Amino acid sequence: MDNSFDIIVIGGGHAGCEAAHAIAKLGMKVLVCAVRKDRIGWMPCNPSIGGPAKGHLTREIDALGGMQAIVTDKTSIHVRWLNTKKGPAVQALRAQCDKSLFQKEWETILDENENITIREGIVTDLTSDGNSITGVKFDNGEEYKSRAVILATGTFLGGMIYRGDERIQAGREGEAASLKLSDSLKNLGIELDRLKTGTVPRIHKDSIDYKNLELQPPDPMHPGFSFLNLPANDLPKLPCYITHTVPETREIIMANLERAALFSGDITGEGPRYCPSIEDKYQKFPDKISHPVFLEPEAATGDLSGEIYLQGLSTSLPADVQDQYVRSIPGLENAKIVRYGYAIEYDFIDPQTMHVWGASKKFPNLFLAGNLVGTTGYEEAAGLGLLCGVNAVRYLRDEEPVVLTRDQAYLGVMTDDLSVKGVTDPYRMLTGRAEWRLLLRFDDADRRLTPLGREIGLVDDERWSKYQTREKKISELTESLENTRAKADRILDREAAGPPSRNLAEWLKVPGVKLEDLLRKGLIEGEFSKDIVMTVESEIKYTGYLNRQQSEVKRISRAENVKIPVGFEYGGIKSISHESRDKLERIRPRTLGQASRISGVKPSDIAVLDILLARKNAE
Numbered sequence: 266m267d268n269s270f271d272i273i274v275i276g277g278g279h280a281g282c283e284a285a286h287a288i289a290k291l292g293m294k295v296l297v298c299a300v301r302k303d304r305i306g307w308m309p310c311n312p313s314i315g316g317p318a319k320g321h322l323t324r325e326i327d328a329l330g331g332m333q334a335i336v337t338d339k340t341s342i343h344v345r346w347l348n349t350k351k352g353p354a355v356q357a358l359r360a361q362c363d364k365s366l367f368q369k370e371w372e373t374i375l376d377e378n379e380n381i382t383i384r385e386g387i388v389t390d391l392t393s394d395g396n397s398i399t400g401v402k403f404d405n406g407e408e409y410k411s412r413a414v415i416l417a418t419g420t421f422l423g424g425m426i427y428r429g430d431e432r433i434q435a436g437r438e439g440e441a442a443s444l445k446l447s448d449s450l451k452n453l454g455i456e457l458d459r460l461k462t463g464t465v466p467r468i469h470k471d472s473i474d475y476k477n478l479e480l481q482p483p484d485p486m487h488p489g490f491s492f493l494n495l496p497a498n499d500l501p502k503l504p505c506y507i508t509h510t511v512p513e514t515r516e517i518i519m520a521n522l523e524r525a526a527l528f529s530g531d532i533t534g535e536g537p538r539y540c541p542s543i544e545d546k547y548q549k550f551p552d553k554i555s556h557p558v559f560l561e562p563e564a565a566t567g568d569l570s571g572e573i574y575l576q577g578l579s580t581s582l583p584a585d586v587q588d589q590y591v592r593s594i595p596g597l598e599n600a601k602i603v604r605y606g607y608a609i610e611y612d613f614i615d616p617q618t619m620h621v622w623g624a625s626k627k628f629p630n631l632f633l634a635g636n637l638v639g640t641t642g643y644e645e646a647a648g649l650g651l652l653c654g655v656n657a658v659r660y661l662r663d664e665e666p667v668v669l670t671r672d673q674a675y676l677g678v679m680t681d682d683l684s685v686k687g688v689t690d691p692y693r694m695l696t697g698r699a700e701w702r703l704l705l706r707f708d709d710a711d712r713r714l715t716p717l718g719r720e721i722g723l724v725d726d727e728r729w730s731k732y733q734t735r736e737k738k739i740s741e742l743t744e745s746l747e748n749t750r751a752k753a754d755r756i757l758d759r760e761a762a763g764p765p766s767r768n769l770a771e772w773l774k775v776p777g778v779k780l781e782d783l784l785r786k787g788l789i790e791g792e793f794s795k796d797i798v799m800t801v802e803s804e805i806k807y808t809g810y811l812n813r814q815q816s817e818v819k820r821i822s823r824a825e826n827v828k829i830p831v832g833f834e835y836g837g838i839k840s841i842s843h844e845s846r847d848k849l850e851r852i853r854p855r856t857l858g859q860a861s862r863i864s865g866v867k868p869s870d871i872a873v874l875d876i877l878l879a880r881k882n883a884e
């Protein structure tokens with residue numbers, strides 16, 4: 266094997282896979298290092314992609330030319346539209362995938378790409394010449410050279426599994442931890458801290474009594490995640506079920522609380538705030554007895570097809586307690602646990618030490634992505650991986666990095682949040698983190714990002730042509746709605762007062778009037794997919810709100826456009842507070858807008874900085 270590459274990616278998880286795919290698509294040679302090749306693209310937790318905000322990220326990755334949505338569509342076994350009764354900003358798809366097929370799909374994508382080489386094994390060292398990273402060294406002493414490195418090691422650095430009083434050094438169940446790589450990073454002056462996460466017990470599907478469980482069937486009518494509109498896969502479509510914990514569940518957990526690894530004092534890292542363990546939930550909210558438990562299939566094919574994931578029951582309790590409390594839950598009285606839940610603690614790098622485009626502030630050719638840099642989730646990892654892949658290539662080509670903004674994409678919100686605010690617990694994307702949610706909808710990610718993906722070189726001719734066709738259909742439908750008039754009785758299905766006739770675009774702004782009904786009544790000719798209907802309907806119905814959000818973006822965009830030079834000297838500025846100076850120096854925001862979002866930096870100090878930057882830019 267050649268031992269010299271343009272870029273080396275340490276990690277074959279969701280971040281590493283998207284990074285490698287993007288690099289290869291942009292024409293560079295990349296080495297992907299993974300502890301186990303047969304775990305490339307593995308989903309160690311629930312094999313589910315999407316939901317509000319996370320699904321938006323998957324769509325944005327797709328719009329830019331990434332692969333997560335395609336892999337999801339090819340392997341989904343249960344897809345549902347979420348939040349359909351709520352506004353368009355929070356509606357999204359969520360898919361349960363076949364875990365084994367999802368993994369295999371990613372492995373094949375990397376295997377078949379001639380620009381990608383996979384090296385199975387454990388990287389122990391990053392090599393450096395003091396200014397930049399020069400390559401990696403494996404545990405058998407083999408060395409590989411590259412001009413840039415992407416670090417995407419997930420939960421593997423210093424990984425330690427906890428279950429009751431069991432302690433197992435591991436990157437996750439069944440895979441060795443990366444211990445020496447942590448030391449190598451520390452030797453390079455990169456500081457590490459600890460975070461933790463956890464997973465649930467899995468039970469065998471034949472040990473469940475389904476009689477009294479609430480059925481959650483898959484939704485047959487959905488457009489799929491990818492804007493490529495792939496044909497539906499032919500995998501079996503499986504239902505999910507819902508049950509709830511009961512007083513006995515709480516009693517068992519509370520009686521064994523001191524046996525939970527989480528409360529042993531051994532774990533110092535914070536866990537994901539929005540995905541707490543069941544013992545955490547009972548400890549923090551002892552009066553809330555009943556918690557929902559979602560029974561979700563892990564796979565429809567192969568060895569994992571018997572396993573059911575118990576969403577909501579993440580735990581660090583010992584195996585015998587897991588057996589007891591799971592069996593206290595209605596429908597699970599005879600449940601056979603086939604895999605026990607566990608917590609895992611791992612090293613991560615403070616994302617404030619990373620530029621908003623993914624590069625380390627210490628080594629310009631080292632890029633950081635995924636759980637390693639404080640995120641949690643496949644979608645967050647994949648999004649950062651893609652951006653790091655693109656920006657590592659651009660760095661080597663001496664091109665400006667791609668920086669997405671908060672009004673452009675959830676990916677922009679995430680990179681800005683991570684690099685400017687840092688994290689205190691694993692960062693999960695939520696719609697509430699975006700200030701302009703209506704501008705960042707699930708349905709319009711391609712309109713926001715596909716032209717950029719084309720410019721970068723990630724969007725191929727097929728995707729571009731589909732994008733242009735969709736744009737044409739959107740214009741066609743919008744024009745038809747503006748040019749077709751109808752009377753109230755035709756729209757409202759009753760005798761109605763009001764203007765004798767309006768155009769359909771105006772009718773659409775009336776509460777309760779739906780575009781799919783107008784199409785069903787034959788008021789407009791032509792076939793329009795659900796995706797196009799969603800986009801046109803949202804843009805007409807919510808024109809007022811959209812305009813308001815756009816003006817708000819414009820109003821504050823001045824600060825976002827005031828760039829701060831990379832090596833800007835804060836030390837000499839006497840007229841700002843110590844706290845502001847220290848934070849600005851450490852975090853090194855890229856724009857005045859970012860500087861203003863750093864907690865503890867005062868508005869008066871931002872005003873001073875604004876004047877100084879104006880002077881500097883005028884020099």
Ligand SMILES: Cc1cc2nc3c(=O)[nH]c(=O)nc-3n(C[C@H](O)[C@H](O)[C@H](O)COP(=O)(O)OP(=O)(O)OC[C@H]3O[C@@H](n4cnc5c(N)ncnc54)[C@H](O)[C@@H]3O)c2cc1C
Binds near residue numbers: 280304421446
């Ligand atoms: C127990 C557990 C519970 C989780 N719970 C949740 C949850 O509740 N919600 C949620 O959204 N997400 C959860 N996740 C997180 C989810 O799995 C990750 O967010 C996602 O997989 C991160 O992707 P990644 O690419 O950063 O890393 P990973 O998918 O972890 O991939 C890391 C890759 O790096 C490779 N690697 C690491 N070190 C080395 C080395 N030294 N040499 C060579 N290769 C190396 C590994 O082989 C692997 O290929 C959980 C993960 C685990 C393990």
